Amino acid sequence: MSRQAQGAILLTLGATLLSISAFSTTYVNYVKPGFRPLLMGAGAVLTVLGLLSVVADLLNRPSTHDHGPRVAWLLTAPVFALVLIAPPALGAFAARRTDGPPAPSRTATYSALAQSEVTELTLGEFIGRAYAPSDPSLAGRKVRLIGFAVPGEGGRGWYLTRMHIRCCAADAFALEVAVHGAPAPAEDSWVAVTGTWMPWRDGVPDGYGAPDFTATDVTGIEQPAEPYE
Template sequence: MADRGGRGAGGVRAGAGLAGGAAVDLLGGRRLRGGFPHGVLPHGQAGLPRGRPDGGPEAHRPAGGHLRPRLRPAIRATHAGPRDRSQLRRGVDTAVSRQTQGAVLLVLGATLLSISAFSTTYLNYVRPGFRPLIVGAGAVLAALGLLSVVADMLGRPRAHDHGSRVAWLLAAPVFALVLVAPPALGAFAARRDDGSPARSRTAAHDALARSGVTELTLGEFIGRAYAPSSPTLAGRKVRLIGFAVPGEGGRGWYLTRMQVRCCAADALALEVAVHGAPAPAEDSWVAVTGTWVPWPDGVPDEYAVPDLTATEVSGIEQPTEPYE
């Protein structure tokens, strides 16, 4: 284009109010203010309006903290190179992209469904009554994740299609359940339990058969052992199921089962001391048939582990419901 009025495409000629008549490249990092060239501040800095005591402008300082958070990425994007801009448009960042968030939600929902709707793995962590809630939560998470992924694939890419780095924490339960799914609580947890099961001295219990073997839970066996005079257990053969926990110093062993009210976090160990049979391998599930050993001095005031004289001990598979 022809030069008009003595002004070129990239500078200003002498006589335009510039000192010394020198041409100034307007694209070279300077600008005109009041007819004189002034340096352009680096990106992210600004001269704040408040002045110094001598009347001069306040020293320049970074202005990033004075910008609204939503403006900062936009300003950075305008000064980014072509490659940086393409990365911003695609949401490439150390933060989680929206598409990745949707994929994590989808996998998390599918994992919950796999351990509750298609298997009984969830029973290692919660009571059976929580199954509908887990299935529902898994279905909702999977649906939300699928919708998020589809919407992101069909939608128009934007410069801010990324979320917080904290969203990566959503992947933690997925890795825990898929890679290292924890088993049901066993001997390790039982040894560290310092609580005692609730017992009632007034609870009524039905009489047990005088002949044959009656299968009881450990909780019911302990409750009957603490009943007044314990008449329902005396001389009766019972069958109990649990896992083996060696005694301290290798002295004896305990038939143990964890009792939960809600989930594994509130589990309480129920124990019965077994006599007359060698100790099975630690954490192995066994069925023990035997008779209760009466209290030597009557029902104790403080909690004590009841005793059982075993007549038969047989190994079994872990029950589908490992907790009482």
């Protein structure tokens, strides 16, 4: 592969990284928001290296060219797939195929909930509070949760779900709350659900189980700017 071709590949990679991080928020479908500066920096470095390689080849073309294996061009295949297809954030398909999160800590402490008619919580905090044996903060409190709909197995009920990532989409797992009292929205549709926690019938379980939630209102919403927790 010639130096000019190598430079073209670097330019393509760099421009793609910049396009999804510096000029759009597409990158949050794959990594946490905190990685944006790193993606922008990597894109800028690759772009500069690509330009230098192309310019150097134009200014000092060798008499013979080493074209190298054409298979090297396959490096650009994931880039074009990202640009042309733009895979969305993980949804119901991925949620069904994760093993679920580890059992939440039973020693976690939370601050008192605000004294408002409806309190908005993340799914992670809601589940954590539901698992805290000494924290009755959810009892009788009306809360609002946001996530996407995942039908239960065999069409029995549905789950309000949000994918949690530590670093990137590769390590994602599903946070789920079993919703009762409201018909299931379309699969993968984003909704805001208002309702109350249903306390555990037999006490806090040893392993992980989706807490039950009685819904009084389900409203369709747009996908949040940051789809993961």
